[in-house]
Amino acid sequence: MADLDLRQLTTMLAIAEEGTFSRAATRLGYTQSSVSQHIAALERSVGGAVFDRPGGPRPVRITPLGAVVLEHGREVLAKAEALGQAVDRFKAGEGRIDVGTLQSVSHAILPTVLRLLREEHPRCEIRLSEPDEPRLGELDLLFHDGLISDDTEHVRLMQDPYLAVAPPGALPAGPVPARELDGKAMVAWPSTFDQPRLEQSLADAGARPRIVFRSAGSETILSMVRAGMGLAVLPWLAIHQVVCRDCGAIHGPEGWPDLQVHDLDPAPARSICLHWPRGRAAESPLVARTVEVAVEVARELAQQAPPALP
Incomplete structure (x- = not known):
């Protein structure tokens, strides 16, 4: 035979x-x-x-x-x-890809990327996950706030500045010196991904806030800030869709206070990167096109981000 x-x-x-x-x-x-x-x-x-x-x-x-x-x-x-x-x-770009992401990217970048890809390739299959560890494994693409390994290829999509979020009057108006956060109660993300680096950046600037609660949900963190648990330091991508463009505040539900958003000085920021296994973009047209679309979407989004302070 x-x-x-x-x-x-x-x-x-x-x-x-x-x-x-x-x-x-x-x-x-x-x-x-x-x-x-x-x-x-x-x-x-x-x-x-x-x-x-x-x-x-x-x-x-x-x-x-x-x-x-x-x-x-x-x-x-x-x-x-x-x-x-x-x-x-x-x-033709109608295959399947597996994409790992993180919450703020899922919230701010991926929806537009997915819409554009499906308009171009309606029969493509894109499977998403939010892995606990920043590693590619069987994934074709991985969004992560930073570099993960020398064994991958990557592109830096944008710088995502951290902003202080607090109840009205809790912090001085305008850009806030990071040292003003020293000793203050803070609601924060868990100590995963870029959070330890952020907290070290604050410490280097003379600020060691008291972490009173940690949550992976940005909406939960904002709710705890409204409830008076403390302030928060969150990346712009995590909150930009709820920040009022006219007044720069985050409006609360009826009966709850609006929250004020402040630039920090010095301004910590994280790098949003997209990783893929070496050679995969050359092998898969859909992977290559996803990288191109993600770069385009992030470039447009970055134009809306607040400029880094000198």
């Missing part, structure tokens, strides 16, 4: 459907001798005749062995056609 090939099965199927070698040859664009050679090679591979040949214009009849070969041959040809279509879709 090692010598069996798809041309032989295609020829056999054409003969079974057309009834004669000559009509099958016409259908396939082969000479009749080529059709005979394909069937002879197929019969050598399976060890027996697949057609009874009555001769003359009378149609051929499939043998019991031929019926078995044809039944499974149809499945093989269907799978081969599906494989060819899948390869064509992959080359």
Whole structure:
């Protein structure tokens, strides 16, 4: 069976459907001798005749062995056609990618990236996850706030500045010296991803806030700040959609205070990066296009971010 090939099965199927070698040859664009050679090679591979040949214009009849070969041959040809279509879709950017992300990117960057990709490639499949650890593993792409490994390729999408969020009057108006946060109660993200680096940056500026509560949810953190638990330092991406463009405040629900947003001086920031395994962008058009779209979306978004303080 090692010598069996798809041309032989295609020829056999054409003969079974057309009834004669000559009509099958016409259908396939082969000479009749080529059709005979394909069937002879197929019969050598399976060890027996697949057609009874009555001769003359009378149609051929499939043998019991031929019926078995044809039944499974149809499945093989269907799978081969599906494989060819899948390869064509992959080359056209209609494949599947697995993307790891983090909350603020899922909130601010990915929705636009996904919309644009699906407009271009409506049949592409994009599977998302928010991994606990910043590693690629089986992922095709990983958004992360910083670099993860020398074994990956990456692009830096944008700088995401951290901002102080506090109840009205809790901090001086305007840009706030980071040292003003020293000793103050603070609601913060868990000590994962970029949070330890942020807290070290604050400490280097002379600020060691008292962490009174940690949560991975930015909305939860803002609710705790409104409730008087403390202030917060959050990246712009995590809050930009709720910051009022006219007054720079985060409006609270009815009966709750608005929150004031302050630049920090010095201004800590995190780098939002997109990582992928070496060579993957060259191998997968969909991965390459996703990187391009993410860069475009992040560039436009970065133009809205507050400038870093000198």
